[in-house]
Amino acid sequence: MASQGAVPLRPAFQLKTPKGTRDWSGRELHLRECIFRTASEIFELHGAIPLDTPVFELRDILAGKYGEEARLIYNLEDQGGELCSLRYDLTVPFARWLAMHSDVKQVKRYQIAKVYRRDQPAISRGRLREFYQCDFDIAGSYDPMVPDAEVLRVVVDIFHALELDITIKINHRQILDGIFDIAGVPADKTRTISSAVDKLDKSPWDEVKKEMVDEKDLPKDVADRIGEYVQRSGSMSEMLASLKTVTEFCDNPLVKSGLDDMTLLMSYLEAMNIIDKVSFDLSLARGLDYYSGLIYEVIPQTNGSTIQVGSIAAGGRYDGLVGMYGKQPVPCVGVSLGIDRIFTILDARETKKKSQKMARDAEVFVMAFGGKDFDGLLPERMAIAGELWKAGIRAEYLPKKKPKPQAQFNAAGGVPVAVMLGQDELAAGQVRVKAIQAEKEEGATKDRGTLISRSDLVQEVRMLLKAAGL
Amino acid sequence: MASQGAVPLRPAFQLKTPKGTRDWSGRELHLRECIFRTASEIFELHGAIPLDTPVFELRDILAGKYGEEARLIYNLEDQGGELCSLRYDLTVPFARWLAMHSDVKQVKRYQIAKVYRRDQPAISRGRLREFYQCDFDIAGSYDPMVPDAEVLRVVVDIFHALELDITIKINHRQILDGIFDIAGVPADKTRTISSAVDKLDKSPWDEVKKEMVDEKDLPKDVADRIGEYVQRSGSMSEMLASLKTVTEFCDNPLVKSGLDDMTLLMSYLEAMNIIDKVSFDLSLARGLDYYSGLIYEVIPQTNGSTIQVGSIAAGGRYDGLVGMYGKQPVPCVGVSLGIDRIFTILDARETKKKSQKMARDAEVFVMAFGGKDFDGLLPERMAIAGELWKAGIRAEYLPKKKPKPQAQFNAAGGVPVAVMLGQDELAAGQVRVKAIQAEKEEGATKDRGTLISRSDLVQEVRMLLKAAGL
Numbered sequence: 001m002a003s004q005g006a007v008p009l010r011p012a013f014q015l016k017t018p019k020g021t022r023d024w025s026g027r028e029l030h031l032r033e034c035i036f037r038t039a040s041e042i043f044e045l046h047g048a049i050p051l052d053t054p055v056f057e058l059r060d061i062l063a064g065k066y067g068e069e070a071r072l073i074y075n076l077e078d079q080g081g082e083l084c085s086l087r088y089d090l091t092v093p094f095a096r097w098l099a100m101h102s103d104v105k106q107v108k109r110y111q112i113a114k115v116y117r118r119d120q121p122a123i124s125r126g127r128l129r130e131f132y133q134c135d136f137d138i139a140g141s142y143d144p145m146v147p148d149a150e151v152l153r154v155v156v157d158i159f160h161a162l163e164l165d166i167t168i169k170i171n172h173r174q175i176l177d178g179i180f181d182i183a184g185v186p187a188d189k190t191r192t193i194s195s196a197v198d199k200l201d202k203s204p205w206d207e208v209k210k211e212m213v214d215e216k217d218l219p220k221d222v223a224d225r226i227g228e229y230v231q232r233s234g235s236m237s238e239m240l241a242s243l244k245t246v247t248e249f250c251d252n253p254l255v256k257s258g259l260d261d262m263t264l265l266m267s268y269l270e271a272m273n274i275i276d277k278v279s280f281d282l283s284l285a286r287g288l289d290y291y292s293g294l295i296y297e298v299i300p301q302t303n304g305s306t307i308q309v310g311s312i313a314a315g316g317r318y319d320g321l322v323g324m325y326g327k328q329p330v331p332c333v334g335v336s337l338g339i340d341r342i343f344t345i346l347d348a349r350e351t352k353k354k355s356q357k358m359a360r361d362a363e364v365f366v367m368a369f370g371g372k373d374f375d376g377l378l379p380e381r382m383a384i385a386g387e388l389w390k391a392g393i394r395a396e397y398l399p400k401k402k403p404k405p406q407a408q409f410n411a412a413g414g415v416p417v418a419v420m421l422g423q424d425e426l427a428a429g430q431v432r433v434k435a436i437q438a439e440k441e442e443g444a445t446k447d448r449g450t451l452i453s454r455s456d457l458v459q460e461v462r463m464l465l466k467a468a469g470l
Numbered sequence: 471m472a473s474q475g476a477v478p479l480r481p482a483f484q485l486k487t488p489k490g491t492r493d494w495s496g497r498e499l500h501l502r503e504c505i506f507r508t509a510s511e512i513f514e515l516h517g518a519i520p521l522d523t524p525v526f527e528l529r530d531i532l533a534g535k536y537g538e539e540a541r542l543i544y545n546l547e548d549q550g551g552e553l554c555s556l557r558y559d560l561t562v563p564f565a566r567w568l569a570m571h572s573d574v575k576q577v578k579r580y581q582i583a584k585v586y587r588r589d590q591p592a593i594s595r596g597r598l599r600e601f602y603q604c605d606f607d608i609a610g611s612y613d614p615m616v617p618d619a620e621v622l623r624v625v626v627d628i629f630h631a632l633e634l635d636i637t638i639k640i641n642h643r644q645i646l647d648g649i650f651d652i653a654g655v656p657a658d659k660t661r662t663i664s665s666a667v668d669k670l671d672k673s674p675w676d677e678v679k680k681e682m683v684d685e686k687d688l689p690k691d692v693a694d695r696i697g698e699y700v701q702r703s704g705s706m707s708e709m710l711a712s713l714k715t716v717t718e719f720c721d722n723p724l725v726k727s728g729l730d731d732m733t734l735l736m737s738y739l740e741a742m743n744i745i746d747k748v749s750f751d752l753s754l755a756r757g758l759d760y761y762s763g764l765i766y767e768v769i770p771q772t773n774g775s776t777i778q779v780g781s782i783a784a785g786g787r788y789d790g791l792v793g794m795y796g797k798q799p800v801p802c803v804g805v806s807l808g809i810d811r812i813f814t815i816l817d818a819r820e821t822k823k824k825s826q827k828m829a830r831d832a833e834v835f836v837m838a839f840g841g842k843d844f845d846g847l848l849p850e851r852m853a854i855a856g857e858l859w860k861a862g863i864r865a866e867y868l869p870k871k872k873p874k875p876q877a878q879f880n881a882a883g884g885v886p887v888a889v890m891l892g893q894d895e896l897a898a899g900q901v902r903v904k905a906i907q908a909e910k911e912e913g914a915t916k917d918r919g920t921l922i923s924r925s926d927l928v929q930e931v932r933m934l935l936k937a938a939g940l
Contacts, residue, residue: 013528013530014528015531015566015569015570015795015796015797016528016570017523017524017527017528018524018526018527018528018552018554019551019552021524021526022524023521023522023523023524023567024521024522025519025520025521025522025567025579026519026520029519029520029521029522030520033520042859044864045859045862045863045864045865046859046864047831047832047864047866049495049496049499050495050496050499050500050503051493051494051495051499052493052494052495052499053487053493053494054487054488054491054492054493054600055525055556055584055586055600056488056491056600057487057488058483058484058486058487058488060483061485074546074547074549075546075547075549076544076545076546076547076556077544077545077546077547077548078547079544079545079588081489081588082488082489084488086525086546096485097493097495099485100485100486109495114525116525118549118551130524130525130526142869142870143848143869143870143871146848146869146870146871147869149852150869153856153859157859157860267849268848268849268852270849271848271849271850271852271853271856272852272853272856273853273856325485326485327485361517362517378613378616378738378741379737379738379740379741380741382619382738382741382742383741383742383743386623386741386742386743389512389515389516389623389627390627392515393515394514394515394516394517395515396517399612399613399616399617399620400612400613400616401613401616
């Protein structure tokens with residue numbers, strides 16, 4: 001390799017990106033951009049405004065919001081001045097923004113930005129320390145479950161637009177807390193038992209029970225009672241019908257309130273024509289502390305695919321978070337899309353299809369040929385490319401003063417249209433154009449294309465591009 | 471204010487973004503997005519690939535690249551692991567990427583991302599600690615000045631698309647270094663004298679001379695000789711004609727080489743039809759150490775505007791930077807757009823015009839009315855909004871179970887089309903549609919719109935939107 005012979009100018013150090021981070025370029029970036037655009041358009045269809053917050057926040061803003069996970073926060077060095085940390089998610093910055101704008105009573109906002117977690121990275125499975133989140137939230141006081149239903153509709157619309165089949169698992173924190181209450185879980189163990197229940201999507205009940213009893217000191221009979229309830233799942237109508245027959249559920253005010261919410265939600269999801277996408281799953285618990293009502297996780301239906309990415313979006317209602325900043329509480333409900341996981345699935349599909357090219361390749365290659373006095377016609381090639389750029393056509397030329405014919409054809413490989421210049425023809429106000437995609441290079445150098453008036457250039461090129469299906 | 475009565479749940483701290491940073495939302499974000507889209511489209515027209523790098527880099531990567539300005543770099547705390555810093559610009563990450571990809575021999579890349587500098591912020595003048603850069607660079611070995619000319623063409627095209635009149639001031643580091651050489655500046659003072667010269671766009675010659683003589687210990691006669699040369703500026707053809715008559719310039723190999731480059735560049739800029747945008751200004755020096763050839767700065771022609779933002783884009787050739795990573799050197803030329811300054815100018819213009827609305831407002835408001843048994847028809851309003859969303863129409867409804875008529879008309883203020891539902895009409899498969907923008911609210915509640923078949927809804931709404939000029 002050419003670089004082996006170079007003499008390092010300074011002591012060598014490892015040339016890489018920091019642990020758990022990576023560069024993105026070309027086709028991958030275009031695919032990611034396409035996901036962002038799809039999501040943004042649907043957010044705006046629902047009247048959401050975009051929000052952009054700084055990549056770091058005052059450390060006090062993040063403090064006390066993430067429980068144990070706070071150890072994963074990246075801190076900035078104290079270089080004199082304020083203590084700051086990189087954002088850990090987009091929810092806390094939004095809550096901070098809401099607390100700062102107490103005049104905003106109701107708002108839908110979306111934010112697409114990178115977040116930072118000093119976790120153990122697993123790059124092949126798409127788990128990085130720097131990764132994108134894409135959040136949509138509805139803040140403010142509304143009639144019950146109305147914004148919750150709209151968030152789920154937004155989720156369905158986005159994955160429909162991305163052509164990804166999904167199931168939305170839903171549950172309700174009050175139902176779950178009520179069940180723990182009925183089963184006899186002490187109040188101070190509610191959250192830790194809740195996170196054990198949340199593992200039921202990956203582990204069998206026996207293992208989860210073992211964790212509750214052995215690690216978390218829950219009496220065996222309490223765990224058994226939990227197990228009886230939380231392993232139930234099904235359609236909303238089946239589940240609601242069945243749960244409403246359980247007397248102790250209807251007697252528990254938490255469960256009762258949660259079931260009322262779910263009944264109302266069902267009628268709205270039916271009206272919005274997305275009820276078939278939803279599964280009511282009592283084992284869904286979600287890790288974060290701040291959820292207070294409806295919770296949900298989106299699972300992709302990757303039929304037969306080998307990619308197992310877990311949930312690709314998740315969220316819920318968090319009515320207490322904004323109030324933590326000492327201002328008036330603002331009820332919120334929202335969803336966060338797991339962009340990197342969605343990317344992984346779509347990327348595998350695109351690679352499988354192979355046909356779709358995400359890179360914007362050149363459409364026209366501008367060449368020049370001549371006899372023994374040939375000076376390369378570089379300014380003339382530049383001028384022609386300039387006319388094409390002006391018309392919004394992606395044009396290139398070989399950036400050499402005196403290019404050889406074969407070098408130009410090689411560089412034009414895959415470009416559908418060639419514009420060919422000759423000294424005498426240019427003097428007569430003429431250029432040649434030619435479709436080159438399907439031909440072999442050998443033959444191409446012989447066929448000299450169609451002679452046209454230079455003033456017709458853009459029009460002729462557009463016709464050739466159209467004929468080539470572009 | 472409602473928030474005054476709330477009891478803080480935790481000790482109060484200042485609710486704000488970190489010093490020198492700010493939130494962005496709504497119309498401002500849409501305007502910024504519009505600048506990004508304009509630039510990206512032109513970069514891609516020229517065959518550039520997008521690149522995205524991590525927000526932080528290994529500290530060693532940034533070390534020794536920024537001279538005195540390195541003190542403005544934000545460091546991450548050492549939390550066990552690698553030492554990292556937030557990126558200071560997009561050029562060094564690109565050079566690192568090139569050094570890591572020695573198989574990439576020639577590439578055009580662009581990157582639009584935030585960079586971080588612990589500078590004294592001046593928010594009103596658009597100077598922040600977190601701000602966007604938008605870079606376009608051409609890397610690799612090419613025939614002289616060919617990529618340089620293309621970068622300038624890209625600059626002209628972008629500002630043309632943004633409808634901003636500009637002048638590009640250009641100069642050449644070799645010419646400047648040669649002039650210092652001729653004038654008798656000691657080699658170790660070249661860069662510090664160069665940065666004094668760079669102040670000539672803001673300060674008169676006397677002050678700059680004072681800095682050279684008093685602060686930088688340059689002999690007075692040396693400073694005078696510099697002053698004689700560097701205050702010259704004009705069109706490329708005038709300047710080249712005049713400079714080529716100076717014997718000592720033609721005898722100095724540095725100046726000679728710079729003038730050859732400039733002569734070649736002139737022929738390419740003429741071919742690309744942008745020569746009238748360029749002014750050859752010998753006082754342009756640029757601060758950064760790594761420039762090695764052509765340098766340029768873009769100055770807006772804000773006729774009569776009160777906004778003075780300085781240069782809105784700048785760049786040049788830096789052939790030595792990639793080699794600093796101990797690999798094969800890769801010659802590069804590029805430009806960085808000052809997004810925040812461009813934003814400030816365009817924002818002032820938009821505000822002046824007032825007419826242009828950047829926010830995506832709702833297009834349709836879905837309402838319901840009824841008699842004394844009226845239940846609000848919320849699921850029905852949701853279903854209708856769902857049909858409109860599906861058709862890509864921005865629809866809203868009042869998120870209340872039983873909304874009053876006037877509350878719905880108030881919420882619909884400014885929305886051009888209303889869809890109105892009644893129980894009996896819905897039962898007969900019909901809804902009412904109505905253009906509401908121009909009317910007064912009073913009258914609007916009385917006119918009940920046109921009764922149409924529900925199956926024609928999307929089509930009828932589209933016609934009304936079209937009639938409203940949307």
